[in-house]
Amino acid sequence: MKMLINVAETVVADALRGLAASHPELTVDVENRVVVRRDAPVPDKVALISGGGSGHEPLHGGFVGAGMLDAACPGEVFTSPVPDQMVRAAAAVDNGKGVLFVVKNYTGDVLNFDMAAELAEDEGIQVAKVLVDDDVAVSDSTHTAGRRGTGATLFVEKIAGAAAEEGAPLERVEAIARRVNACSRSFGVALSPCSTPAKGGPTFELPAGELELGVGIHGEPGRERRAMMTSREIADYAVDAVLDDLRPDNPVLVLVNGMGATPQLELYGFAAEVHRVLGERRVAVARTLVGNYVTSLDMAGASVTLCQVDEDLLRLWDAPVRTAGLRWGC
Amino acid sequence: MKMLINVAETVVADALRGLAASHPELTVDVENRVVVRRDAPVPDKVALISGGGSGHEPLHGGFVGAGMLDAACPGEVFTSPVPDQMVRAAAAVDNGKGVLFVVKNYTGDVLNFDMAAELAEDEGIQVAKVLVDDDVAVSDSTHTAGRRGTGATLFVEKIAGAAAEEGAPLERVEAIARRVNACSRSFGVALSPCSTPAKGGPTFELPAGELELGVGIHGEPGRERRAMMTSREIADYAVDAVLDDLRPDNPVLVLVNGMGATPQLELYGFAAEVHRVLGERRVAVARTLVGNYVTSLDMAGASVTLCQVDEDLLRLWDAPVRTAGLRWGC
Numbered sequence: 001m002k003m004l005i006n007v008a009e010t011v012v013a014d015a016l017r018g019l020a021a022s023h024p025e026l027t028v029d030v031e032n033r034v035v036v037r038r039d040a041p042v043p044d045k046v047a048l049i050s051g052g053g054s055g056h057e058p059l060h061g062g063f064v065g066a067g068m069l070d071a072a073c074p075g076e077v078f079t080s081p082v083p084d085q086m087v088r089a090a091a092a093v094d095n096g097k098g099v100l101f102v103v104k105n106y107t108g109d110v111l112n113f114d115m116a117a118e119l120a121e122d123e124g125i126q127v128a129k130v131l132v133d134d135d136v137a138v139s140d141s142t143h144t145a146g147r148r149g150t151g152a153t154l155f156v157e158k159i160a161g162a163a164a165e166e167g168a169p170l171e172r173v174e175a176i177a178r179r180v181n182a183c184s185r186s187f188g189v190a191l192s193p194c195s196t197p198a199k200g201g202p203t204f205e206l207p208a209g210e211l212e213l214g215v216g217i218h219g220e221p222g223r224e225r226r227a228m229m230t231s232r233e234i235a236d237y238a239v240d241a242v243l244d245d246l247r248p249d250n251p252v253l254v255l256v257n258g259m260g261a262t263p264q265l266e267l268y269g270f271a272a273e274v275h276r277v278l279g280e281r282r283v284a285v286a287r288t289l290v291g292n293y294v295t296s297l298d299m300a301g302a303s304v305t306l307c308q309v310d311e312d313l314l315r316l317w318d319a320p321v322r323t324a325g326l327r328w329g330c
Numbered sequence: 331m332k333m334l335i336n337v338a339e340t341v342v343a344d345a346l347r348g349l350a351a352s353h354p355e356l357t358v359d360v361e362n363r364v365v366v367r368r369d370a371p372v373p374d375k376v377a378l379i380s381g382g383g384s385g386h387e388p389l390h391g392g393f394v395g396a397g398m399l400d401a402a403c404p405g406e407v408f409t410s411p412v413p414d415q416m417v418r419a420a421a422a423v424d425n426g427k428g429v430l431f432v433v434k435n436y437t438g439d440v441l442n443f444d445m446a447a448e449l450a451e452d453e454g455i456q457v458a459k460v461l462v463d464d465d466v467a468v469s470d471s472t473h474t475a476g477r478r479g480t481g482a483t484l485f486v487e488k489i490a491g492a493a494a495e496e497g498a499p500l501e502r503v504e505a506i507a508r509r510v511n512a513c514s515r516s517f518g519v520a521l522s523p524c525s526t527p528a529k530g531g532p533t534f535e536l537p538a539g540e541l542e543l544g545v546g547i548h549g550e551p552g553r554e555r556r557a558m559m560t561s562r563e564i565a566d567y568a569v570d571a572v573l574d575d576l577r578p579d580n581p582v583l584v585l586v587n588g589m590g591a592t593p594q595l596e597l598y599g600f601a602a603e604v605h606r607v608l609g610e611r612r613v614a615v616a617r618t619l620v621g622n623y624v625t626s627l628d629m630a631g632a633s634v635t636l637c638q639v640d641e642d643l644l645r646l647w648d649a650p651v652r653t654a655g656l657r658w659g660c
Contacts, residue, residue: 002521004596014599021605022618057594191332261591264387266334269344275351288352297593
């Protein structure tokens with residue numbers, strides 16, 4: 001398996017060096033693996049911190065910047081960051097208004113963010129946490145108890161980040177983050193496995209002519225394998241899986257997310273089918289985002305995330321954001 | 331070869347439907363394959379039109395919008411659009427100030443844009459053309475005489491688009507576009523071939539353990555094949571190939587472009603090595619863009635484009651842009 005890397009051991013550090021060189025608006029501590037807004041701590045602002053295993057870029061380091069995260073803590077590939085990273089991040093961004101940890105629901109992440117919260121509080125930093133668990137595919141999976149956290153993380157970080165940027169206090173930022181998670185559901189499919197640098201090859205087997213319905217972002221098993229389906233059939237399956245669990249009364253934000261190796265030409269064709277199903281199910285669409293945002297290294301496939309929004313959440317979604325991975329209005 | 335599609339015949343139309351559904355700020359004529367700014371024709375503004383074979387998304391349809399292109403004409407996958415598309419586009423966006431065709435140097439594109447220019451002029455539309463030929467890898471290739479047009483197309487469209495948005499007349503927009511092309515050079519590498527929907531599999535063979543140095547964006551042969559190299563070695567080779575042909579006195583814009591299937595984690599690691607080489611060669615970097623911008627379907631690999639900029643070009647680069655694929659400042 002050919003990869004555009006030096007050696008597996010330095011993949012995360014190399015990527016952080018590249019992030020630092022390419023984005024002068026970030027402060028990147030390559031050794032300690034913390035990515036911080038250069039203007040942090042921002043006065044009178046609740047700080048948002050997230051993190052998780054690497055391999056899902058631009059999540060999370062690519063979402064650090066004005067209007068979104070104040071800091072991110074990347075772990076090794078598909079491996080939770082350690083509490084020390086989160087405590088360093090909290091110390092770097094807190095200005096006394098408190099920090100919100102945005103945690104995807106994987107056992108390692110949850111344990112380490114919990115420990116980091118205790119350590120940070122010992123240092124006098126007020127910490128709130130929100131758990132993201134939007135993936136309807138399965139309950140209890142390889143890496144977690146309960147539902148996995150996937151595409152909704154982007155919505156939580158963007159919308160709660162906008163609220164923080166407006167000056168909302170910690171309780172409100174936390175409440176908004178919880179509301180966004182509660183209003184979001186995701187479902188993903190894999191057409192190919194992903195390959196980690198450490199392994200140097202695929203982390204799971206997916207026979208020719210089959211796809212994995214409900215795959216996790218680390219290649220965890222989903223609901224079932226089937227013979228390859230059309231874009232139309234996949235959209236029907238994925239959107240209906242989401243709508244079985246979330247019946248939106250309000251318009252939705254739609255994320256049509258590429259897993260990493262799916263061409264944008266295919267992704268937009270899939271977006272057309274997702275819109276078609278939503279139309280048939282009489283779900284109104286407020287905004288759509290199509291691209292590689294919550295990836296699984298070189299996996300081919302896509303996921304759909306819907307987030308039901310009221311006017312307040314939509315306004316926060318539309319607010320300016322300036323990060324490496326998501327940018328508008330500034 | 332599994333693909334997230336319905337059938338090969340509808341891939342381009344399906345993607346255009348998805349573009350239309352996801353971006354209400356665009357007017358997409360799916361049948362005639364023309365993507366237009368919804369607010370076109372924009373009063374008192376030179377209009378920019380580009381196009382080319384599909385499979386390189388977000389180029390060109392993803393670069394239609396305020397501050398960049400007024401219209402794009404997507405052909406079939408890796409196939410030139412036809413003159414009728416370009417004439418329709420010109421009629422839709424021209425307001426009497428004239429249009430600039432941005433043409434990548436491939437034989438079919440050049441012929442068809444030439445014919446379209448004649449037809450549009452017959453209808454009273456003033457047309458200027460700029461040819462993009464930045465790829466230093468080879469002169470005369472599978473699809474073209476002279477150098478191929480690749481990553482510099484993004485710089486030409488963005489910077490000339492900003493000049494047009496400011497109200498510059500056609501001669502100046504054309505002159506700026508030519509200057510950007512003259513100041514830009516690219517070099518790409520492939521770690522894997524790309525697969526077209528029509529063929530349903532790879533369009534060329536690349537043995538395990540080898541890479542193609544100087545590959546074209548349709549998988550055209552480059553300079554040579556070698557045993558797989560590290561990210562560091564590839565960056566040395568690619569940047570030196572560019573600098574052999576362009577010795578910048580001014581700072582450069584750097585595009586570290588993914589070919590489609592290379593994970594962002596790898597791409598940022600490669601960006602670090604590109605920055606290292608540039609530092610060693612004493613080339614100053616003004617701005618860096620890392621991501622999938624000028625792609626080759628599901629090819630794994632990356633390209634480097636440098637564009638030497640003076641203060642005027644840098645200001646135009648930084649100007650607001652609002653497209654599906656590139657957005658800031660608005």
